[in-house]
Amino acid sequence: MRRKDREITDRTEIEKILESAFVCHLGLTDGVMPYVVPMNFAYKEGYLYLHGASQGRRLDMISKNDNVCFQVEITPGSVIENGDQPCDWGTKFRSVIGFGKAEILKTNAEKIEGLNIFMGRFSGNKFSFPEGEIVATTVIRIKIDEMTGKSANE
Numbered sequence: 509m510r511r512k513d514r515e516i517t518d519r520t521e522i523e524k525i526l527e528s529a530f531v532c533h534l535g536l537t538d539g540v541m542p543y544v545v546p547m548n549f550a551y552k553e554g555y556l557y558l559h560g561a562s563q564g565r566r567l568d569m570i571s572k573n574d575n576v577c578f579q580v581e582i583t584p585g586s587v588i589e590n591g592d593q594p595c596d597w598g599t600k601f602r603s604v605i606g607f608g609k610a611e612i613l614k615t616n617a618e619k620i621e622g623l624n625i626f627m628g629r630f631s632g633n634k635f636s637f638p639e640g641e642i643v644a645t646t647v648i649r650i651k652i653d654e655m656t657g658k659s660a661n662e
Contacts, residue, residue, distance in 0.1 A: 516602070516657030525604050525657060526551035527629075528582050532558065535577035536569040536610075543569060549580075550626040556608070556650040557622045567612065567646060576610045576650055579603065598660055606655030613647040622647035 516522055532549035535542060545566050550557045556578060560566070570576070581603035613619050619642050624634045626647075 516659055518657075522604055522655060522657040523551065525582055525602050526556075526580060529580035529604075531580065532556060533579045534558065534566065535579070536566060536573070537575075538569045538572045548626075550629040552625050554652050556652065557625050558648045558650070559623060559626060559645055560648075562644055562646045566648075570610045570612060570648065574610045575607070577605070577607050578650065579605045600660065602657065602659045604655055604657050606652050608650045608652040608654075611649050611651070613649055616642050618649075619645065619647045622649060 516525075530548065531546050533544050533546050535544050537543065543565060547558045547560065581601050583599060583601045613622055616639070620637060623637060623642075623645070627633065627635055
């Protein structure tokens, strides 16, 4: 990271960002062009969980290359005017960028576990899911290999 003064190295602080942010920007490539898709997500014990439809470009790309990059941020929306020059201005944010391997969960039991991790983030409850919904839903689990945090203007 170029700006070491903005780096967050404390794993607990990085995990707080992952637990507070709502959108994960998932970066994929099929070897030709990069593709970024915003998705809701949950974080638990070194893994990200994402879910969506059982067809689509992101799944096609993961089947060709399971290496992924992800980014999340928390932005309170504050513009900071630090001087008369435009380059002195900025915004407040805390972010995490990471890399890992994506796995498409196959069994209904794995999918239900992933969906309950996802829903537990918002409700704290476990749910039962109709079988038709389980079949129609894809759950992606990303094992995080590395990640870094960054903050600005706090």
